[in-house]
Amino acid sequence: MPRDHKRVDVLVLGAGAAGLAAARDLSHAGLRVTVIEARPRVGGRVLTVHDPRSPVPIELGAEFIHGEAAETLSLAQAAGLAVVELPDTHELARAGRLKPMGDFWGLVDRMNRDLARRVASRGRDFPVSEYLESASVPASRRGLLRDFLQGFYAAHPDRLSAESLAVETVGGDERDEVAGKQFRIANGGDALMKWLRDGLDPDRTEVRLSTVAESVRWKRGAVSVTCRGGDRAPLPAVSARAAVITLPLAVLKAGVVRFDPALPAKQRALARIETGQVFKIVLRFREAFWQGVEFLKERRERSASNGGLGGLTFLHAQGAEVPTWWTSLPVRSPLLTGYVGAVRAEELLAEEPPSRLERTLVALSDILAVPRRELEEQLDASATHDWRADPFARGAYSYIGVGGNDAPRALARPVEGTLFFAGEATSGAEIGTVAGALSSGRRAAREVLRVLK
The missing domain is CATH 3.90.660.10 (Polyamine Oxidase; Chain A, domain 2)
Structure with missing residues (x-):
């Protein structure tokens, strides 16, 4: 905890992977940081149980x-x-019979390359379900690919952006992320979260657990966040020069944290990313x-x-x-x-x-x-654990909706050098992953430092 009561430089909303990564880099760069976390623990959607049995x-x-x-x-x-x-x-696996999948990842790669060609031909995005239902996809492959899309991306194929998968292929990241090692x-995943928290500069950082952010009032160079405790009792507002918002996509979409003034550009970006x-x-x-x-x-x-x-x-x-x-x-x-x-x-x-x-x-x-x-x-x-019913998550992870390929970038864009955004939903190439959350937190920290240092 900071040893003096000087004004905080940066508020970080959320102590998941993105928030901890941002706070760690910011505190080591010499800024005073307060992390606000609604849960009584750090880690966000990394939830590890250590059962002695x-x-x-x-x-x-x-x-x-x-x-x-x-x-x-x-x-x-x-x-x-x-x-x-x-x-x-x-x-x-089927009815007790097991057989190797063969080159399934080659099948996925071919799907993504087909999607890239079709997006280029049409000149616009479309739902992946249209590809699955086309005559060019044999029925024997259709079910496998549908299960893959619903499992790996947690996506409704009729909402999933074809362009988002095509771009991953063009960028060369898809094969490593999906079919690589x-x-x-x-x-346990929580060991990495603990390492990030333990790495915060203790002289410059405070982590407030069981502290639920309710509203963010801001103007250029100043942010004030009102909070309540886990028992719903009101807590004093916390102020800083800037804030890094790492709340999950579904929490932002639900509007349970109010921004004043409102952020219409962020609302438009949120609408094109799915939970x-x-x-x-x-x-x-x-x-x-x-x-x-x-x-x-x-x-x-x-x-x-x-x-x-x-x-x-x-x-x-x-x-x-x-x-x-x-x-x-x-x-x-x-x-x-x-x-x-x-x-x-x-x-x-x-x-x-x-x-x-x-x-x-x-x-x-x-x-x-x-x-x-x-x-x-x-x-x-x-x-x-039911992440959908969890009030501080409201869902598992994000994927890009039709027409939303630029939405993660728009969501990540800083607002007037004062509000900065991170989290897996802001990481287009690694959306839905802990890696995306971590890299986005570090990216947001660099953006803050360019303004405040």
Whole structure:
């Protein structure tokens, strides 16, 4: 905490990845920073549970590092954290039969290249659903691609910008992010958030947890934020020369934090970025029965391509209610994670928690051909977090809507050298990722320093 009561230079709204990254760089540059966070913890949509009964951390929010170029990977390595590379083993699962996916990433790459050609030909953006429904996409591929778009991007295909995927391909980032190497922080994602917080200059930084921002009054060179406590009691306003806004997209869209004067240009940008919803559930069983030699031998097709697969890593079950599953490999543990995005996620989230678990187990039973009763007998515990119902998130992560390819850049643009914006929704190339949040926070810090230093 700052040792004197001099005026704060910068307020940072939100202590997620973007807010902590911005505050760290700003405090080390000599500015006085106050971070305002509504939750009683830092990390935002990185939510790690350390259960003594689980051999590995349980990630209920962001989990993977996508690609070797990601900001998350370099910071995790700088923090001295254990980072493990995941086996690149993806298998199709149906009624207890498993087979390699083949060159699925090549299929995705071809889709994005097709989208780039069609956008160039039409001279305008269009929803990806139009491509999926076209005669040029075989029915056998249509379901796989739809599941991929709804899972990886948490996107409704009829709202997802074709241009946003085409631009990723042209820029060369898509292959590394989607089909490149995948990593996980073995210590848990919260270890990186703790490292960022511990790296704040203690003489220049204050972090106020359980402090909910309600309004931002501003004019050039001055910002005042009114807040309430977690108990809804009003708190004194906090003032500074500038503010970095890192609130999630859905929170900004909902207007629960009022800006005075209003920011119509930001509202226009927000309207062209979509909030994706996901249902993610982690199941802990008494043993990792899915890694047994006989279990795999019975379910994998006998072919030369299966010879070096090893244990299960990722399973994809086209058409299943919960179609995507992964294990904790390369670390062996009795945890299985189920994941679904967009339409089916919203349907599951509309159910009560016991019904969500029941439907998850039914889906897993069908996929692995393991009796439902046997799964229930093996199940020790389950864990999940409803990000849609979380008032400080209101959704999982962002994707670009039709006609919105320039919207992240517009949302990120500073306002009169006083209001600065960061967060994954402002990072077009890495939208929806922790890497995007981290890099956007550091970008916003550089913008602030150009004005205040």
